[in-house]
Amino acid sequence: MVAALENGSVIDHIPTDKLFTIVQLLQLDKFNNEVIIANNLGSKVMNRKGLIKISEKFFTEDEISQLAVVCPKIKLTVIRNYKVVEKREINLPETLINIVKCANPVCITNNEPMHTYFNIHNATRTAKCRYCGKEQSLDNIKLK
Numbered sequence: 001m002v003a004a005l006e007n008g009s010v011i012d013h014i015p016t017d018k019l020f021t022i023v024q025l026l027q028l029d030k031f032n033n034e035v036i037i038a039n040n041l042g043s044k045v046m047n048r049k050g051l052i053k054i055s056e057k058f059f060t061e062d063e064i065s066q067l068a069v070v071c072p073k074i075k076l077t078v079i080r081n082y083k084v085v086e087k088r089e090i091n092l093p094e095t096l097i098n099i100v101k102c103a104n105p106v107c108i109t110n111n112e113p114m115h116t117y118f119n120i121h122n123a124t125r126t127a128k129c130r131y132c133g134k135e136q137s138l139d140n141i142k143l144k
C-alpha cells in the first residue's frame, strides 16, 4: 500500500483509459513533489480504475473544470494534516468559462484576446459556444 498524504489531493475513480490523459493535463511529469500514479486497481464500483495522489497540490476551480471535461464523475479528495477536509464527485459545471476552445476557426474567440464561454448540455455531453453557436462534443473538445 502507498503512504498516506500529509497534504494534497487524491483523484480517484479515474477510468483506466483516461489516467494518462489526466497525467498529461496536470503536467505531472514536471511536478516536483511526491506523486503516486496507479492504474488497473480493483474497484467495486468500476471493476478497474486509476488513482492519482499528489502531495502539496490543491486544485483551482478552473483545473477542476478541466478535469471534469476530460473525465466526468471522478472523485476528488483534499487532505490537510492527514485528514480528509473535502471529498466530492466532480461534475461538469453548466458553463465553462475560458476552459475550452471553440472549434469554429472564424469564431471571435479564436481571433480576439478574450475568454471563451460555453453552455454545457450534460445529457449529450456537448458544449455550445455562446458567441458563434457552434456545438461540440466534449469528447473531442480542445482545452484552452
Ligand SMILES: [Zn+2]
Pocket: 102, 103, 104, 107, 108, 109, 129, 130, 131, 132, 133, 134
Ligand atoms: Zn465559437
